[in-house]
Amino acid sequence: MALTFRKLHPTFVAEVSAVELRRVGDRDTLDRIRAGMDEYAVLVFREQMFTDEEQLAFAQRFDGVLHTKTGAAALGKSRLGTEALADISNVDENGDLLKSDDRRRMYALGNRLWHTDASFQDPPGRYSMLSARVLPPVSADTEFADMRAAYDALDAELKSKLEGLRVHHSIAYSRQVLGFEFSPEEQEKLKGAVHPLVRTNPRTQRRALYLASHASRIIDWPVPEGRLFLRDLIEHATQPQFVYRHVWRDGDLVIWDNRATMHRARPFDDGKYRRELRRVTTLDIESQAI
Ligand SMILES: [Fe+2]
DSSP: OOOOEEESSSSSOEEEOSOOGGGOOOHHHHHHHHHHHHHHSEEEEOOOOOOHHHHHHHHHHHHOOBOOOOHHHHHSOOTTSOTTSEEEESBOTTSOBOOTTOHHHHHHGGGGSOBOTTTTSSSOEEEEEEEEEEOOSSOOOEEEEEHHHHHHTSOHHHHHHHTTOEEEEOHHHHHHHTTOOOOHHHHHTOOOEEEESEEEOTTTOOEEEOOOTTEEEETTSOHHHHHHHHHHHHHHHTSGGGEEEEOOOTTOEEEEETTTEEEEEOOOOTTTSOOEEEEEEEESSSOOOO
């Protein structure tokens, strides 16, 4: 079917014309969406009334194998019954709001740091698909930053300095920054992973900074020097000209390319209002999708 893309930011992000993704299964339409992802890195689909099963099935049709080794999975079983469906919410298994000192809430607060999903795993995350199910009556937005535009804006000297650098990503590190500690048994499941600092989209050859709050050090560099350098790069890459703020509407599905963007949740009064979204992330491996 014919799809059109309306740009929502000067360098990335587009809203896609009406389509019912839970019923999309033909290769032609899926390829158009994949091409849209290559061009815009973030796509917004309106009025997608997914059940959990439909969202999981769409993610697999679209991009293959699902990521399940989340940080939350190391903390305990998901109320949703599968680790492939990340519970981006502030409610417990009884549907009650999490208390302010609940460990799951404190863990989830780490999503307010700029990050890219599952960079602490190998293979890391490729596409994340976040579905809005219950939204609060106050703003509770998500910001995205364009890591391709941020890379392009670096001067030639800095680009050559980045060449070949590799970075260790660890969710234990990003949570420690906020004062959250995993137990030794939990850390055992979350050892982290090493990825290049600059990644290239194999289909378009476009390069992007691969940064995240999980980025703990640069391999072969003194740790403080690497952390300072990563901090400078994140500061550069999250300047206003590279950032889009998504204001959620009921039924939104947003897909982003974790290889080419960072994102963060913005604060709201989560002790007062319910907010429930579901995320599915695919692994960055050769796609087995249709
Ligand atoms: Fe995330």
